[in-house]
Amino acid sequence: xxxxxxxxxxxxxxxxxxxxxxxxxxxxxxxxxxxxxxxxxxxxxxxxxxxxxxxxxxxxxxxxxxxxxxxxxxxxxxxxxxxxxxxxxxxxxxxxxxxxxxxxxxxxxxxxxxxxxxxxxxxxxxxxxxxxxxxxxxxxxxxxxxxxxxxxxxxxxxxxxxxxxxxxxxxxxxxxxxxxxxxxxxxxxxxxxxxxxxxxxxxxxxxxxxxxxxxxxxxxxxxxxxxxxxxxxxxxxxxxxxxxxxxxxxxxxxxxxxxxxxxxxxxxxxxxxxxxxxxxxxxxxxxxxxxxxxxxxxxxxxxxxxxxxxxxxxxxxxxxxxxxxxxxxxxxxxxxxxxxxxxxxxxxxxxxxxxxxxxxxxxxxxxxxxxxxxxxxxxxxxxxxxxxxxxxxxxxxxxxxxxxxxxxxxxxxxxxx
Numbered sequence: 001x002x003x004x005x006x007x008x009x010x011x012x013x014x015x016x017x018x019x020x021x022x023x024x025x026x027x028x029x030x031x032x033x034x035x036x037x038x039x040x041x042x043x044x045x046x047x048x049x050x051x052x053x054x055x056x057x058x059x060x061x062x063x064x065x066x067x068x069x070x071x072x073x074x075x076x077x078x079x080x081x082x083x084x085x086x087x088x089x090x091x092x093x094x095x096x097x098x099x100x101x102x103x104x105x106x107x108x109x110x111x112x113x114x115x116x117x118x119x120x121x122x123x124x125x126x127x128x129x130x131x132x133x134x135x136x137x138x139x140x141x142x143x144x145x146x147x148x149x150x151x152x153x154x155x156x157x158x159x160x161x162x163x164x165x166x167x168x169x170x171x172x173x174x175x176x177x178x179x180x181x182x183x184x185x186x187x188x189x190x191x192x193x194x195x196x197x198x199x200x201x202x203x204x205x206x207x208x209x210x211x212x213x214x215x216x217x218x219x220x221x222x223x224x225x226x227x228x229x230x231x232x233x234x235x236x237x238x239x240x241x242x243x244x245x246x247x248x249x250x251x252x253x254x255x256x257x258x259x260x261x262x263x264x265x266x267x268x269x270x271x272x273x274x275x276x277x278x279x280x281x282x283x284x285x286x287x288x289x290x291x292x293x294x295x296x297x298x299x300x301x302x303x304x305x306x307x308x309x310x311x312x313x314x315x316x317x318x319x320x321x322x323x324x325x326x327x328x329x330x331x332x333x334x335x336x337x338x339x340x341x342x343x344x345x346x347x348x349x350x351x352x353x354x355x356x357x358x359x360x361x362x363x364x365x366x367x368x369x370x371x372x373x374x375x376x377x378x379x380x381x382x383x384x385x386x387x388x389x390x391x392x393x394x395x396x397x398x399x400x401x402x403x404x405x406x407x408x409x410x411x412x413x414x415x416x417x
Contacts, residue, residue: 002027002125004082004090009071009113011064014039014373015401016209019064022375023071023113025121027084033120037109038344038380039373041159041209044251044295044318046326047345051107067110074106075114084122087137091115091350098347108347115348116379130379131412134386138353147180147413148368148389149173150406151245151288152187154194154396155215155223156208158249159372164216166261169247170223172231173287173391175240180413184406186236188397194230201226209372211396219263224284243287246280251318254294270300274307281308288313288338288365295319301335313338313365322346324355331362338365341389343380356387369393374401378408385412 008024014036022036039050051070053063078093094114098106123133135142151173157165172190174183194213198205203215217223227244236242250273253259258267268276270293277292293300295318305314315338320326322345330336339359343352359366368384370393384392394405 001083001085002029002031002122004028004079004084004118004121007071007076007079007114009068011068012036012375014375015399016041016373018062018373019059020373020375021064021067021071021109021113023117025084025114025117027121027125029125031121031125033117033122033124034377035113035116035120035379036375036377037113037116038371038375038377039109040342040344040371041373044321044345046295046318046321046323047342048103048108048321048347050109050344051104064109067107067113070106070110071114075110079114084118084125087115087119087122088350090118091348094348095351103347108344111347112344112349115350116343119349120379129412129415130382131385134383135388137349138356138387140386140388145385145412145416146388147409147416148384148392149176150180150183150187150409151367151391151393152191152396153210153247153393154187154191154212155227156210156212156396157214157220157223158252159209164214165220165223166253166263167220167223167246168249168252169210169212169245169290169393170227171245171247171393172227173243173245175243176390180409184397184410186234186242189234190227190230190236190242191397193234194226197226197230197233207396207398210370211398211402213396217262220261221263221280224280228284239285244284245288245290246286247290247317248292249318250291251294270297270303274300274304277304278308281312286312288315290315290338290340290367291317291319293319295321298329298333298335301330302333305334305336309334309337315340315365315367317342317369322352322355324351324358327355327358327362331358331364337363338367340393341366341368341387342371343383344371353387365390367391367393370395370402370405376401376404378404381405381408381412385409
């Protein structure tokens with residue numbers, strides 16, 4: 001047993017140059033855990049709330065000095081002296097201190113910084129890998145581990161790409177049967193090939209927030225044509241060696257009751273959008289579609305899942321927002337059959353693990369994800385292994401904050417071999 005002895009928190013920058021929180025927990029046995037909170041740019045309205053300073057004279061209002069003040073004045077006095085191995089009690093103490101349903105008092109970004117740092121410190125105290133400690137926390141088998149399959153977001157659109165394309169993420173995904181190192185090689189080689197393909201089409205090959213290329217194209221369908229060409233040039237077979245996945249982020253495309261995309265000159269109704277996805281799947285045999293409709297359009301989600309949900313994974317991100325009650329509704333309504341897990345959408349590891357357990361009981365595929373605003377913290381890689389996620393999303397195999405996660409999975413694979 002090691003109690004929390006010291007809490008340090010400071011303001012650092014994420015991969016977009018935006019302030020975020022880094023928390024350092026030191027235990028009585030001198031074990032240390034350091035965690036930095038990620039942040040999204042495409043934020044669903046049902047996510048727990050971030051706290052920001054709001055001072056326009058400093059980081060255009062994005063600073064987190066208020067968060068540090070709340071850590072030092074409110075949370076530290078409650079947590080100092082607590083047993084670090086009781087993560088649930090520590091997280092509940094912070095939830096109670098916040099006292100709101102959406103973490104709007106202290107901020108989900110504040111709570112997660114401490115929650116993650118405590119877990120890291122306790123893993124260090126027990127002298128076990130973090131992924132093994134996460135498995136303990138989630139009551140999973142700590143002897144059998146597998147590496148989740150990466151979903152490589154190698155072509156960025158939407159808010160990740162500056163509006164060059166309507167859809168937010170165009171991903172290539174290897175087969176789950178392969179080893180992780182083999183899958184990583186595939187993702188990198190297709191990424192290499194995609195740059196050459198983009199250049200050959202006289203398009204820009206600058207990258208977006210998540211490291212994927214962000215060319216300006218006439219339509220979203222053109223993006224799939226580039227991916228297909230890159231896959232072929234890399235020597236892989238679509239539907240056998242490589243699969244395509246799509247994050248629509250449709251809430252950003254909604255105009256009243258319709259959706260507006262480059263592929264159609266007029267706005268599309270929900271039924272039109274369903275037909276569009278069915279046609280797209282017929283062409284490319286997609287592995288998954290994430291957020292195909294607005295985050296509150298439950299009937300449209302149910303319609304698409306009923307029509308093609310047995311063939312592909314319909315994944316809820318903005319729809320569910322790592323929120324237990326919304327997940328329960330999604331399961332009951334058969335609105336989707338996969339879920340994106342982002343700890344900062346809810347605020348603590350305990351709550352995140354509760355959502356994962358409920359999703360697993362509902363036979364949902366689990367996709368553990370980073371955010372567009374990341375740091376070099378590789379916590380999420382260990383977390384994904386510890387909870388036995390089916391897939392992980394870390395962005396493209398480029399930029400240090402993304403590569404740190406991919407390289408950490410290589411380390412874990414080596415440890416397990």
